[in-house]
Amino acid sequence: MDNIIRDEEPPSLATAMLSTPSAISVVDLKPKAFPPATVQPIRVIHNRRRNRFRLSKASAEFLRRFYPQATADDWNDWRWQNRHRVRTLEDLERIVTLSEDERAAIVRHQGALPVGITPYYASLIDSENTSQGLRRTVIPVLSEYETSAGENEDPLGEDHHSPVPGLVHRYPDRVLLLVTNFCSVYCRYCTRARMVGSAGERSVKKSDIEAAFDYIRQHTEIRDVLISGGDPLSLDDEKLDYVLRNLRAIPHVEFIRIGSKQPVVQPMRITSELTRMLKRYHPLWMSLHFTHADELTPEVVAACGRLADAGIPLGSQTVLLKGVNDDVNTMTTLMHGLLKARVKPYYLYQCDPISGSAHFRTPVSTGVELIRAMRGHTTGYAIPTFVVDAPNGGGKIPIAPDYVQGYDDNGELLLKSYDGGVYRYPDSGARLPIAQASKQEEVISWEHL
Ligand SMILES: *Cc1c(COP(=O)(O)O)cnc(C)c1O
Ligand code: SF4
Secondary structure (H helix, E strand, O other), rough: OOHHHHOOOOOHHHHHHHHHHOOOOOOHHHHHHHOOOOOOOOOOOOOOOOOOOOOHHHHHHHHHOOOOOOOOHHHHHHHHHHHEEEOHHHHHHEEEEOOHHHHHHHHOOOOOOOOOEEEHHHHOOOOOOOOOHHHHHOOHHHHOOOOOOOOEOOOOHHHHHHHOOOOOEEOOEEEEEEEEEOOOOOOOOOOOOOOOOOOOOEOOOOOHHHHHHHHHHHHOOOOOOEOOOOHHHHOOOOHHOOOOOHOOOOOOEEEEEEOHHHHHHHHHHHOOHHHHHHHHHOEEEEEEEEEOOHHOOOHHHHHHHHHHHHHOOEEEEEEEEEEEEEHHHHHHHHHHHHHHOEEEEEEEEEOOEEOOOOOOOOHHHHHHHHHHHHEEEEEEHOOOOEEEEEOOOOOOEOOOOOOOEEEEEOOEEEOOOOOOOOEEEEOOOOOOOOHHHOOOOOHHHHHHO
């Protein structure tokens, strides 16, 4: 009972701000925002009943049809979902009618990035339609074995920016910490296909994680740690608690975030034990990997709600994929759906040139045009930043539609609005670095793309 009441509390920082605003100064807040190093390890008491999600009609039907022996409590247990992942041709053919191409691709597969689909996520797949977006993201096709020009196994050059195994230090003040190579669902366009799901699917060795903690401790310029993988939320609560506790104990680590697809492919992972543990490590943010509005089921919306209720600001990351989410309607519907699920669209990624991903990749102009089609037409909260992660470790480079038309003869700035009108702004002082004459031409040719 005690636990249940504590679950309802907002995180400590928010409580402090709401209750005694006049007594709070920045200095007072610090210890609350950054809990002391002595956070005790959690004790996990798994309570299936309390964690229950209401089964959607679709989930219930799927469960009855394909797992008649299982109960709703089984379905709601993420460990059951993991144990029953669809991994083989046989598993998959029980649920979907495979095309020749898909079947051949599965038979041919060896090594990393195997097929892995939770029963929950499998319930979202169209069993007949091979061109359904979600289906294409999790069931391989033969194109996966074709390496096109410019593609390779480590397009972002992460392995070259890795001072210790599992740590990528590319930007001045933040690091990426890879804690596991396991995902409960494998995306066919995965940037880390070279490592995820490879032999043994396991979390990174404890000695490597300790070495990463040491590195972060020694590098006081690191104020931000992004925990990723694989999927960090596929670790059990104790392991995740261990990672978070150690990071939180490092005084210069101000901000911790977790990148995960678990709330989307296995919403039942978001138990009250998990959220209770996570909220001890504020400020903690989360970036959730979403692909299509079909993923925003009642269960997923409930899982996002649990995380948001735990005071975790949620952002989304979406990879732009040809034939999956590369039209304005699909993308806008996803972004609006995310806002309704309390998730702020963060990044839209150009699909990285990972080997065998050409069938997913759109030209960069598609991403820019999608942003242009949303900006101004709908709330700014719905609009992610479109980025190209530069090959060879250049980092994420934002590409936005260009609204600047140039300067007129009076030195006024000409700006094109979302509605198509060109507006004058009485700018003064230093000018934007635009080559005036060629600028006009660029704008014109851009519009003909
Ligand atoms: C994406 C990424 C980050 C985080 O970048 P933000 O723009 O701060 O979200 C950090 N390190 C690496 C290696 C990354 O790829
Ligand atoms: S969830 Fe992320 S790390 Fe896992 S397979 Fe998908 S893209 Fe790769």
